[in-house]
Amino acid sequence: MRLAGKVALVTGSSRGIGREIAMAMAREGADIVINYSRSKDAAEAAAEEIKQLGRQVLAVQASVTERSQVEHLIGCAVEKFGRLDVLVNNAGGFPIKPFAMVTDDEWDEVMALDLKSVFLCSQIALVPMRGQRSGTIVNIASVSGLVGAVSMVPYAAAKGGVIAFTKALAREIAPMGITVNAVAPGIIETDTALDVFPETALKAYTTYQVPLGRLGSPADVVGLTVFLASAEAGYITGQVYAVDGGYTMQ
Ligand code: NAP
Numbered sequence: 001m002r003l004a005g006k007v008a009l010v011t012g013s014s015r016g017i018g019r020e021i022a023m024a025m026a027r028e029g030a031d032i033v034i035n036y037s038r039s040k041d042a043a044e045a046a047a048e049e050i051k052q053l054g055r056q057v058l059a060v061q062a063s064v065t066e067r068s069q070v071e072h073l074i075g076c077a078v079e080k081f082g083r084l085d086v087l088v089n090n091a092g093g094f095p096i097k098p099f100a101m102v103t104d105d106e107w108d109e110v111m112a113l114d115l116k117s118v119f120l121c122s123q124i125a126l127v128p129m130r131g132q133r134s135g136t137i138v139n140i141a142s143v144s145g146l147v148g149a150v151s152m153v154p155y156a157a158a159k160g161g162v163i164a165f166t167k168a169l170a171r172e173i174a175p176m177g178i179t180v181n182a183v184a185p186g187i188i189e190t191d192t193a194l195d196v197f198p199e200t201a202l203k204a205y206t207t208y209q210v211p212l213g214r215l216g217s218p219a220d221v222v223g224l225t226v227f228l229a230s231a232e233a234g235y236i237t238g239q240v241y242a243v244d245g246g247y248t249m250q
Pocket of ligand 1: 011012013014015016017018035036037038039040062063064065089090091092093094113140141142143184185186187188189190191192193
């Protein structure tokens with residue numbers, strides 16, 4: 001098992017991609033901290049599933065947009081497990097709106113959820129990681145941060161920020177033995193994505209823009225994420241990998 005004995009915190013792991021990553025990391029031997037903001041029942045169900053795998057688990061409600069709540073989240077993790085080895089910055093949201101109609105408040109909300117959260121969680125998680133002189137951070141960015149996306153300017157700007165953040169932080173903390181990488185998914189079939197993107201847009205996207213001809217599934221994202229969190233990726237830092245069926249081919 002590639003993460004045996006490790007402690008992994010996955011933000012936004014009650015549902016969607018984050019839940020799938022948490023499950024995969026548990027299957028690879030990690031004890032898991034589930035984080036959620038609203039979906040308590042779903043978070044508890046995910047925690048129960050992880051217990052059934054024989055791992056230890058903690059589910060913590062905390063909004064990743066608020067420093068005090070992130071301090072609480074990481075404090076709970078360290079109190080229970082005594083260390084933190086892996087942080088996956090996954091929590092996020094992707095509203096669609098034509099650029100001309102985006103309000104100041106909407107801009108600020110996207111920046112808080114998709115970019116400031118990565119700053120807060122990373123800065124606070126680095127306290128125990130620095131003490132251990134080991135750890136790894138995987139940021140879930142998006143192809144929109146690489147090539148843009150129509151009617152998603154704030155989101156693309158935030159995810160582009162996550163990509164630059166990944167590179168800058170990777171350079172700064174490499175001397176501590178801590179790596180930082182990013183995964184940039186294309187459209188992944190989660191309940192939220194199916195809700196946000198019109199069916200016709202998804203059909204056109206998979207037919208004309210994705211060489212592999214289908215949406216991604218959360219399972220498509222987990223293999224690379226687990227690999228980046230494992231010792232096998234110990235000489236990789238500051239990198240951004242697209243998981244997008246060939247959409248960007250960079
Ligand atoms: P999702 O199904 O909507 O799940 C979002 C998760 O984040 C939920 O567990 C949610 O928990 C949590 N969350 C939301 N706001 C939070 C907050 N303030 N504090 C803590 N947790 C919060 O989303 P997804 O489709 O899996 O996407 C996950 C990540 O992948 C996001 O960063 C997204 O931008 C990125 N991504 C997704 C796609 C895609 O097509 N799905 C493509 C590229 C990148 P609650 O329900 O408790 O709020």
